[in-house]
Amino acid sequence: MMLKTNRFGLATILLLLALGSVPVLGAGSEPICTPEGCAVPNRDQPEKSLPAYNDVALFIGGISNPGSALAACEGRPAWARHAKFFDQNWERFTRGRLTPMREWAAKELSSVQTATVFYPFSGPDFINAFTLFPRAKTYLLIALEPVGKIPEFSAGKEQNFFASLQHSLYDLLHLDFFITNNMKSSIGKSELKGTLPVLLFFLAREKALVLDVQYWVMQPDGTIEETPASGPGDRPAGIPGVRIVFTSPGETGHQTLYYFQFNLGNDSLRRNQHFVSFLKSFGPMTTFAKAASYLMFKPHFSAIRQFILDESLYVLQGDSGIPLRHFDPMVWDLRFYGTYAGPISLFSNCYQADMANRYRRGNDVQPLPFGIDYRHRARTSNLMLASKKAKVLAANSK
Numbered sequence: 001m002m003l004k005t006n007r008f009g010l011a012t013i014l015l016l017l018a019l020g021s022v023p024v025l026g027a028g029s030e031p032i033c034t035p036e037g038c039a040v041p042n043r044d045q046p047e048k049s050l051p052a053y054n055d056v057a058l059f060i061g062g063i064s065n066p067g068s069a070l071a072a073c074e075g076r077p078a079w080a081r082h083a084k085f086f087d088q089n090w091e092r093f094t095r096g097r098l099t100p101m102r103e104w105a106a107k108e109l110s111s112v113q114t115a116t117v118f119y120p121f122s123g124p125d126f127i128n129a130f131t132l133f134p135r136a137k138t139y140l141l142i143a144l145e146p147v148g149k150i151p152e153f154s155a156g157k158e159q160n161f162f163a164s165l166q167h168s169l170y171d172l173l174h175l176d177f178f179i180t181n182n183m184k185s186s187i188g189k190s191e192l193k194g195t196l197p198v199l200l201f202f203l204a205r206e207k208a209l210v211l212d213v214q215y216w217v218m219q220p221d222g223t224i225e226e227t228p229a230s231g232p233g234d235r236p237a238g239i240p241g242v243r244i245v246f247t248s249p250g251e252t253g254h255q256t257l258y259y260f261q262f263n264l265g266n267d268s269l270r271r272n273q274h275f276v277s278f279l280k281s282f283g284p285m286t287t288f289a290k291a292a293s294y295l296m297f298k299p300h301f302s303a304i305r306q307f308i309l310d311e312s313l314y315v316l317q318g319d320s321g322i323p324l325r326h327f328d329p330m331v332w333d334l335r336f337y338g339t340y341a342g343p344i345s346l347f348s349n350c351y352q353a354d355m356a357n358r359y360r361r362g363n364d365v366q367p368l369p370f371g372i373d374y375r376h377r378a379r380t381s382n383l384m385l386a387s388k389k390a391k392v393l394a395a396n397s398k
Contacts, residue, residue, distance in 0.1 A: 004327050007248050008110050017227055019386070026065040027146050028329065031145065045216045052068075052069065052230070053150075053200075053210045053211070053212065053213045053229070053230070053244075054209055054210040054211070055068035055069060055070050055199060055210075056070070056150055057200040057201070057203050057204040057210045058204050058367075059073065059074075059079070059153070060084035060085075060151075060165070060197050060200050060201050060204060061086070061201050061203075061204025061205050062079070062082045062086040063083070063204055063205070064083065070153065073153055078162050079162070081162070082162040082166070084166075085166060086166075086205070089173055090173075090205055092173075093173045097370060097371070098127070098131050100369045100370040100378075101128075101131045101132060101370050101372075102131055102134075102229075103369070104368070104369055104370065105131065105132045105133070105134075108335075108337070108366070108385070109132060109133070109316070109385070111387075112133070112286055112314045112316070112385070112387075114135065114136070114283075114284055114285050114286045114313055114314065115136065115137040115138060115282070115283065115285075116136060116138045116139075116140060116282040116283060116284075116285040116286070116289075117129055117133045117136040117138070117140070117285065117286050117288055117310075118140045118144070118282075118285045118286070118287045118288070118308070118312070119139065119140065119141045119278070119287070119289070120143075120289060120292070120304055120308070121142070121143060121264065121291070121292040121293065121295060122141040122142060122143050122259075122263060122286070122288065123143045123145055123195070123257070124141075124143070124145060124168075124195035124198035124199055124202075125141075125172065125291075126139065126141060126198075126199050126200045126202045126203075126257060126259075127172070127205075127206070127373070128288070128290065129141070129203070129288050130206060132288065132316065133286060133288070134248060135248075135251065136171075136255065136286070137253070137255055137256065138255070138256045138258070138282055139255070139256070139257045139258065140258050140260070140279065140282065140285075141257070141258065141259045141260070142259075142260045142262050142264060143195075143259075143260075143261065144261065144262075144263060145194065145195050145261065146193070146194040146195065146197055146240070146261055147194045147195060147215070147240045147241060147259060147261055147346075148192070148193035148195055148196045148197065149193050149194065149196060149229070150195015150196060150197065150200075150213070150229055150230065150325055151192070151193065151197060157303060159164060161192055161197075164192035165192055165197060165198070165201065168192060168198060169198070169201070169204075183262075191275070194244075195259055196213070196229070196242050196259070199242070199244060199257065199259060200213075200244075203244070203246055203257075206248070206249075207244055207248075207249045208246040208247065208248050209247045210245075210246050211245045211246055211247065211254060212243075212244070212245040213228070213229035213230070213242065213244050213245075214226040214227065214229060214242065214243045214244075215228075215235055215240070215241075215242055216225050216240070216241035216242055216243045216258070217236050217237075217238040217240055217241070218238050218239040218241070218274065218275055218278065219237065219238040220237075220274075221238055222274035222275075222277075222388065224278075225238075226243065229242065239260060239261070239262055239272065240260070240261045240276055241258055241259055241260040241261065241262075242258070242259050243257070243258050244256070244258075244259075245257075258269070259290070261274075262275065262303040264295075264301065265300055265301060265303075265304075266299075266302060266303045266304075267300075267301050269303045269304060269307075270300075270303070276307065276330060279307075279311075280311060284311065284312070284313045285311055285312055285313065286312065286313065286314040286315070286316065287308045287311075287312040287314070287315045287316070287317070288315075288316050288317065288322070288335070289308075289315070289316075289317040289318070289321035289322070290317065290318040290320065290372055290373045291318070291320060291373055291374060292317075292318075292320045293320065293322050293347070294320050294343065294347050294350040296308075296321060296322045296323070297323055297350050305322050305326065308322065309322070309326065309327075311390070312386075313383065313387070313388050313393070314386065314387050314388070315333070315384075315385070315386040316383060316384070316385050317383065317384055317386075318372055318373030318374070318381065318382060318383055318384075318388075319340060319343070319352065319355060319373065319382055319384070320343070320347070320350075320373055320374060323352060324352055324354050324355045324358070324384070325352075325354060327386050330389075330392075331388060331389060331392050332386045332387065332388060332389065333386070333387045333388075333389055334384060334385070334386050334387075335364070335366065335381070335384070335385045335387075336358060336359065336364060336365045336367065336383075336384050337366045337367065337368040337382060337383045337384070337385070338365075338367070338368030338379075338380075338381045338382035338383060339359060339365075339368075339379065339380060339381070339382055340352075340355050340356055340358075340359040340382045341375060341380060342356070342375045343373065343374065346374075347374070359382070368381055368382065368383055
């Protein structure tokens with residue numbers, strides 16, 4: 001079933017499917033969905049009435065789910081090895097990285113309250129944005145990696161899928177960022193067809209309940225077409241994406257994760273103003289940037305840099321994001337964390353003398369108890385939180 005909306009994301013058709021049993025990749029009892037979210041079925045209903053997407057997410061996450069239609073597949077050796085691998089590695093990653101990040105965010109980001117978190121140059125790295133901003137209503141991730149599809153766990157294929165997933169996540173678990181060339185060798189060129197399985201993996205491991213997954217395409221005229229990720233069929237030409245609706249543990253409302261495959265260079269943004277308008281429709285946002293390859297230092301990425309400065313109430317970034325010189329002190333309040341040792345050798349030409357001076361003075365620099373960005377080891381990393389001044393917001397609201 002296909003959902004078509006206008007260019008600003010207002011639904012013209014609602015999806016309403018009858019209650020019933022849930023096949024392995026069927027709709028069973030799906031929510032009523034628009035691009036703004038889904039009306040989730042009553043949580044008091046039996047779990048079998050929820051979409052099977054959550055069963056798939058748990059299976060990809062290596063988490064046993066005896067009530068699932070995929071439960072029989074958990075007996076396969078490849079899945080058992082996969083589950084053991086991530087039980088061990090995810091626990092270590094959580095203890096060493098995610099827990100310190102959560103504790104820091106609860107203290108330092110408590111005032112950062114926007115409904116939308118924008119994460120450009122993200123790759124499939126949902127986990128860092130979700131850890132730092134767990135209560136956002138909408139997450140917008142944009143990168144070059146393909147959206148991909150939900151894998152078919154038929155006999156003989158799952159072993160290669162799990163090996164590819166482990167390979168794709170190795171860098172994140174050990175470095176806290178994805179290495180682009182390594183992703184190219186695992187995502188889209190193996191049984192791991194794109195970012196969607198990685199996003200479902202993160203949601204499962206964070207104990208989120210996946211309610212709905214829709215392929216999302218913005219066509220050249222600005223219209224949006226959505227189709228269930230469980231269904232067959234070709235997707236139309238245009239900007240590809242995926243929309244995932246989920247609930248987090250302890251949260252009553254649903255949240256939405258968008259991932260778009262899109263080039264954020266100036267030429268691409270200029271040709272696709274309908275997509276830019278769609279992003280703006282999510283209102284004032286918090287932008288998060290890390291491991292961004294210093295692209296926003298370059299003239300041909302000036303448009304996305306200006307978009308962030310114009311549309312964001314807050315910007316949280318490592319030094320690989322927007323250069324410090326672009327944050328006008330009449331517009332932004334800045335807080336600095338960690339230490340600045342300059343870029344790694346690969347990006348040595350992106351050294352910021354003004355940033356080094358701010359850190360050298362040290363009187364306004366706070367500790368950062370975890371590693372992030374390219375200098376990923378604890379006590380070698382930095383973050384900067386930029387907040388728009390109240391007088392700027394007041395002037396803009398007139």
